Amino acid sequence: MDKVINQPTITTNNNTFLITLLALICSIGPLATDMYLPAFPEITAYFTTTPSMVQLTITTWLIGLAVGQIIAGPLSDIYGRQKPLIFSLVFFTISVIACIFSPSIHLFIFARLIGGFAASSALVIGRAIASDVYSGTMLTKFLSTVMxxxxxxxxxxxxxxxxxxxxxxxxxxxxxxxxxxxxxxVLSACKYKESLPKEKRIRGNLSQVLKIFFSLCARPYFASLCAIQFFIFCSLFAYISGMPFILQGIYGFSPQQFSFVFAFVGVGMMCFGKLTNILTGRVADGKLLFLGLCQGVFFGVLFLIGVLLDLNIYVLIVFLLLSETSLAITAATSFSLAMQTQKKVAGSASALLGFFSSISGSLVAPIVGIGGGTTAVPTALVIALAEIIALCIFLVVTKKYIKKTAEN
Incomplete structure (x- = not known):
C-alpha cells in the first residue's frame, strides 16, 4: 500500500524537483551549523571572548531551531506549507546579515538565536511536504534519498x-x-506548488494546536520515536560542538585539516544514506532502525574506550565515523515510522520530532564544552551514553508497538 499521495495537488512538483528542493531546504540547518565551525578560534579572537561563549552560538542557534519548529509545524498545517516557509526564510536571511555586522559576541549570539528560530520553518515544513506526498516505505526511501x-x-x-x-x-x-x-x-516562491490543499488543512486556534501536541505526546509509540530522535541527535551534536576544539585544540589540526575530517564523516553519511535507500522495502523499517541503533552503540562505546586509552587520533576518527554514520539509518527510519501514523497532522508531528532532535543540541553543547579544548572525554561520554539510551528506548517501548502493528 506504499504510494504517492495527494498526487492531483502536486502535478507540477515532479519527483526530481521535490528531491532537489527538499534537499536544499533541509540543508539550511547543516550549512548554518557546520560552515562556520572551522572559524571558531578566529571568532573567539575577533570578539576577544572564550571558547565556551563561541560554543554558546551553537546552543542558541539550536534552541531557536527547536522552539521555532513547534510554532512553524502547526502554522503549516493551518495555512499551508509555502507561505510560512518563505516568510521564515526571509527572516533567516536578515539574521545572517545581522551576524555579519554584529559588533559584539552577545549580539552575534542573539542573531544566531533568531536565525535558528527562522530556519526552523525550513526544516519542519520540508519534512511535512515529504509526508504530504509520500507514505510507507516510499516515504522512507524518499527521506533517505534526500539525506x-x-x-x-x-x-x-x-x-x-x-x-x-x-x-x-x-x-x-x-x-x-x-x-x-x-x-x-526564489525556488520556493516560483517553482514549488502548494502540497497541502485548503480542504486538508486544520481549522482551529492555539488551543486546538496544544491539544494536538498533548495528544501526540500521550501516544507511547510516537513519544518513544521522539525520544529516540532526541538521543541520536544528542550524539550528533556532541560530535559537532566538541570536535572543533578537540581536533584543533588538543591534536593541533589546522582549520583545513579539521574540515576534511568533517568531510570524511559526511561521505560516510552519504554512503549509509544510500545503503538505507537500497535496504528500504527489502528490510522492515523497524529492523533497520534496530540495526542502526546497534551500530551507533557499538562504535560509540569503542570511541569512548579509545579516548580513555588515548589511542591514535586516526583510529578514534574511524570509530567516530562508524558511530555517527548510523544516523543516516536511524534518523530516516525513526522519522518515517513516526510520520506514517500521523498523516492528518503531519506538520505538527514533524514539528515535535524536529523539536526533540534540535533541542538536544542546545543541551549537549555546554556539556561537551566542559572539556574546554583540553580533553575529549566529555564528548565521547555523551556520544556513547546517548546511543545506549536510544537503543534501550527502542527495546523497551518502540519494538513492542512495531511487533503489535505487524501482527495486526
Whole structure:
C-alpha cells in the first residue's frame, strides 16, 4: 500500500524537483551549523571572548531551531506549507546579515538565536511536504534519498568554511549563507506548488494546536520515536560542538585539516544514506532502525574506550565515523515510522520530532564544552551514553508497538 499521495495537488512538483528542493531546504540547518565551525578560534579572537561563549552560538542557534519548529509545524498545517516557509526564510536571511555586522559576541549570539528560530520553518515544513506526498516505505526511501543529497551539505560546509578562511575573514561564511537562503526563497516562491490543499488543512486556534501536541505526546509509540530522535541527535551534536576544539585544540589540526575530517564523516553519511535507500522495502523499517541503533552503540562505546586509552587520533576518527554514520539509518527510519501514523497532522508531528532532535543540541553543547579544548572525554561520554539510551528506548517501548502493528 506504499504510494504517492495527494498526487492531483502536486502535478507540477515532479519527483526530481521535490528531491532537489527538499534537499536544499533541509540543508539550511547543516550549512548554518557546520560552515562556520572551522572559524571558531578566529571568532573567539575577533570578539576577544572564550571558547565556551563561541560554543554558546551553537546552543542558541539550536534552541531557536527547536522552539521555532513547534510554532512553524502547526502554522503549516493551518495555512499551508509555502507561505510560512518563505516568510521564515526571509527572516533567516536578515539574521545572517545581522551576524555579519554584529559588533559584539552577545549580539552575534542573539542573531544566531533568531536565525535558528527562522530556519526552523525550513526544516519542519520540508519534512511535512515529504509526508504530504509520500507514505510507507516510499516515504522512507524518499527521506533517505534526500539525506544522501543533504549529506553533501556537511561535507561541503566545513570544507568550504575552511577554504574561505584561507582568503577571507570569518564573515564570508555568512555571506554564502545569505546567498543560499535567497536561492531557496526564489525556488520556493516560483517553482514549488502548494502540497497541502485548503480542504486538508486544520481549522482551529492555539488551543486546538496544544491539544494536538498533548495528544501526540500521550501516544507511547510516537513519544518513544521522539525520544529516540532526541538521543541520536544528542550524539550528533556532541560530535559537532566538541570536535572543533578537540581536533584543533588538543591534536593541533589546522582549520583545513579539521574540515576534511568533517568531510570524511559526511561521505560516510552519504554512503549509509544510500545503503538505507537500497535496504528500504527489502528490510522492515523497524529492523533497520534496530540495526542502526546497534551500530551507533557499538562504535560509540569503542570511541569512548579509545579516548580513555588515548589511542591514535586516526583510529578514534574511524570509530567516530562508524558511530555517527548510523544516523543516516536511524534518523530516516525513526522519522518515517513516526510520520506514517500521523498523516492528518503531519506538520505538527514533524514539528515535535524536529523539536526533540534540535533541542538536544542546545543541551549537549555546554556539556561537551566542559572539556574546554583540553580533553575529549566529555564528548565521547555523551556520544556513547546517548546511543545506549536510544537503543534501550527502542527495546523497551518502540519494538513492542512495531511487533503489535505487524501482527495486526
Amino acid at each position: 544522501i543529497i543533504q549529506g553533501i551539505a556537511p561535507i561541503i560546509a566545513p570544507v568550504l568554511g575552511g577554504q574561505l578562511l584561507l582568503f577571507f575573514p570569518w564573515t564570508s561564511v555568512f555571506v554564502i549563507l545569505a546567498f543560499a537562503s535567497l536561492i531557496i526563497i
